[in-house]
Amino acid sequence: MAGDRMSWARLLKWSLSYIDGARPSRPISEEERRWLAEAVELHMAEDVVSRLREIALLMSTPLSVLEAQGITPGDIEDLLAELQVHVESIDIANDLHSVGGLVPVIRYLRNSNARIRAKAADVVTTVVQNNPTSQQRVMEASGFEPLVSNFTSDPDLTARIKALGALSSLIRNNKPGVAAFRLANGYAGLREALNSESARFQRKALNLTHYLLSENHYDCSVFAQLGFPRLMMRLVSSDDSGVREAALGGLLEIARDTTLGSRSLLADQDRLQRLLQGRIQSIRMMAPEDLAAAREERQLVDSLWITCYHQPSMLQQEGLLVLPGEESSEQPPDVASGFFEPLRQGSVRRDTPHERSDPGNATRGGMMLLLGPAPGNPRSS
Template identity: 55%
Template sequence: MAKEGPNWEGLLKWSLAHSDGTGSSRKLSEDDRKWFMEAMQSQTVDVVKRMKEITLVMQTPEQVLESHGVTPQDIGDMLDELQEHVESIDMANDLHSIGGLVPLLGYLKNSHANIRQKAAEVLTTIVQNNPRGQQLVMEANGLEQLLSNFTLDPDVVVRTKALGAISSLIRHNKPGISAFRLANGYAALKDALSSEDVRFQRKALNLIPYLLNENRSDCGIVTELGFPHILMHLASSEDADVREAALRGLLELAQDSPGKPDGIPNEEDDKLKQILQKRIKEIGKMSAEDLGAVKEERLLVDSLWYACYNEPSSLRENGLLVLPGEDSSPPDVASKHFEPPLRAWAANWNPNTKPSSEKKESPLLIGPGALSDNAS
């Protein structure tokens, strides 16, 4: 089991005993110096050594671990510790050099959902804002297994964690984005939006605007897949984060083509207008405190209204777009003219088609090695 924390009381007594309050330095005896260094070193951990020990455990067959009394909970705690170590980019990249990345990816196929979930969390930490880590995971076919968990895993938490890892893996990673698109990733995102799990919906919604902004041509793909209809539905969600993310996705689609559409607004266009009008009405009834909490949503509603109907929303007229004391100005949409593909999509839409903090102790590991809650 892990050792207890540092003997702060003993260190404090030692420090006070060797201080006279004048600020002047005193020469320490060799015994005092030795005691202090041993006290401090006993609370430190060789991170690379610990990662090698964890790698050894990950490489050990599951049945062997079970025969030694290692439980899935122990493995989960071990992955929690590994995640702390790989928060350092250097340590994250070193995991591959010591042979730990491949067995970590193997844990994505573990029979226990908790282990699959935690393995995805560790991978998210490894690749987040880390181009080298992204490259290593891509070369080890990590995206393929993450996509499998995202689309096929029976546990929705595992699917959510896999999507989170995918999102971090492909951001600012053009090969990753291309691989995601070729793997029919948009269809998988569509299924995620249709889920009843709010956290799963949020993950998918937050990735869509980024992908559309990276590849404007993908707007046509998501329109054909029926995303606008789903996004309009989610724009009325009771969850504030889901509403905001859905509005952001609709705005990305609305900004796809310049120009003003001609023709009479169709049924779907009217539906979108009704959704926005209802939200504007609800915003108008909010208290000052609640209005501050939906600042981003107010800006999105106004921007989407202008993009679709070429006029400011009533939020501006009623002074609800930018409140007194808010330092950000409303977006400059008056100088832009968009032709929202929402209307073009709605004209061809077939109504009969439905879119489908407390730290844990480190676990008991096989082999030697001092464990510490203060490993860094």
């Protein structure tokens, strides 16, 4: 029965026979459960791919033709929203290009309607997230360029934020994407985002900045030249807890760098110390529930204090770093490792150590291009 490719109508009739109330229900056998699961999965996969083709065809139709048929911008938004749900599956996301749907989505990034541009960026974000295959396909389909343009110069703030989210997913664990982001003066765009009044925009920019700093130690000096440490110090006092934590994490990454980062922070050592003391005072005054929610912030403040001033912060001395009931940051004794030591040694001999990327001298000349203003590319309708 498991191999019998039943029609959907028959499958539905079979299912309804258990809930129509006409006869007593009986237990479903394991074989029937397997058949039902396989039949549903098979039909849904075929149905989704068929629907992808329909959506791709609609998106490929000229806007003038769609408008003549009564299709509104809201209808297109709904279509993109449906597409985003379908491509949450990596397999379906990778099918999007083969059915002709990826290029139309990228084309919508240049649409004259800001809400459509934003929704198209949402779809790209879902398609490329943790998906190297689709990351490469979006890059090859020239999806990077309109995303950078929208991120740096879109007049609509939501479209800019969505474009940054898509870029962040596109270039993570994607070296060609990171290189393209550098050459496109993306770092200047991040600096502009940190100067915005939107906490959401700031959070996304700080998170991507933290990722870039952690992936390539040379970027610490580039970010220092662009004035990121001072911007992050300002954001440490933000009213938004997510912004504060992301700013502290970025400062900690810079402070841990042995080439230039710590020196760039030491230039503002007094200011940084005052800011951290201010955060410690704010943490002391928090209500118990707020104190528990600020666990990551407490740990970041203490780690940054230790890195910069080589001694524990007052949070440790006053017992505010680890509250009663919270797990200690210290790891428990490793009792079992001795049993697996021979296996681990064999694995070490076989594996090549992972190294962080470093552009080296070959790209240092190009880095100074990042000091200019963010690009402002015109958008076609």
